[in-house]
Amino acid sequence: MKTRLVACVVAVGLLTQLTACGSEYLPGIKWPEPPVVTPGEKDTDPPSDAMVLFDGTSKSAFDNADNWKVEDGVLIAGRGAIVTRESFGDCQLHIEWSAATPVRGRGQGRSNSGVYFASQSEGNGYEVQILDSxxxxxYFDGQAGALYKQQPPMVNAMxxxxxxxxxDIIWTAPRFHSDGSLKSPAYMTVIHNGVLVQNHTELAGKTAWDSVPKYTAHPDRLPIRLQDHGNPVRFRNIWVRDYKKLEGEQVEEPRFR
Structure with a gap:
């Protein structure tokens, strides 16, 4: 019986090794243990590390909310945008919303609102559009699930x-150098009713109705704002959680064993 040695050439960065097939690759990175997070009983329920912004009872997580009402466990849009008292950087936001019945208006005048990240003032920030679509x-870059005036949703999941x-929105905040120039852009992933409509989409700057998108330096962490567009919109079950990529330490050169 002949024994045949099968060799594999494996490239690891600048390292190229000749090793027997089936050997285990060891990256040489010491990883911290991922923290334990207990999921909610339902996928839409807040996990154990989330901050609940609205649970059906209180508006206390928001400023400027006097004109918004809570009725039957639902937050109803009123005059003026509401803004979180806390600031957030890279985060995961869950929010549920409902267009009005009976239907009123058409186009942009039908249950229009929006979720703004890194919002420093009314109409300022990076918006995921809310609209009865x-x-x-x-216009497609203004319908539900759009990154307003920048990117339409891949599908209409209304x-x-x-x-x-x-x-369910994954927000990656932009970063800026000390001189105010852009270091890395903002990204958003949006899942609408369980359907992926934005996949790590890069933003060209802040979203606006009447100006070209551009970046101006701002802190990594800023409030989240819910827009008042003069239309009836209802909200419930709003929660947010920070996320942070685990960073490992390279403790030895990659190798095989």
Whole structure:
């Protein structure tokens, strides 16, 4: 019986090794243990490390909320945007919202609102559009799930008016050098009713209705704002959690064993 040695050439960065097939690759990185987070009973429930912004009872997580009402466990948009008292950087936001019934208006005038990240003032920040886009034509980069005036959603995943929609948004804040120049842009991933509509989409700057997108330096952590566009919109089950990529330490050269 002949024995055949099968060799594999494996490239690891600048390291090229000749090793027997089936050898285990060891990257030489010492990783911290991922922290334990207990998920909610349902996928839409807040996990154990989340900050609950609205649980159906209190508006206390928001400023400027006097004109917004809480009725039957639902937060109803009123005059003026509301803004979180806490500031957030890279984070995961869950929010549920419902367009009005009976249907009122058309186009951009139908249950219009928005979720703004890194918001320093009314209408300022990076917006995921909220709009009743169910059988309601409008410009594509302004419909539900759009990064306003920058990127339409990949699909229209709206439910009919009166039914609840959910957004799960992954926000990666932009970073700036000390001189105010852009170091890395902002990104957003948006899942609308369980459907991926934005996949780590790069933003060209702050979103605006009447100006070209651009970046101006700001802190990594800023409040989240819910827009008042003069239309009836309902909200419930709003929570947010910070996230941070685990950083490992290279303690030895990559090798095989």
């Amino acid at each position: 169910y059988e309601n034509p409008t 439910r009919p008016p009166g039914e609840w929609n959910s957004y």
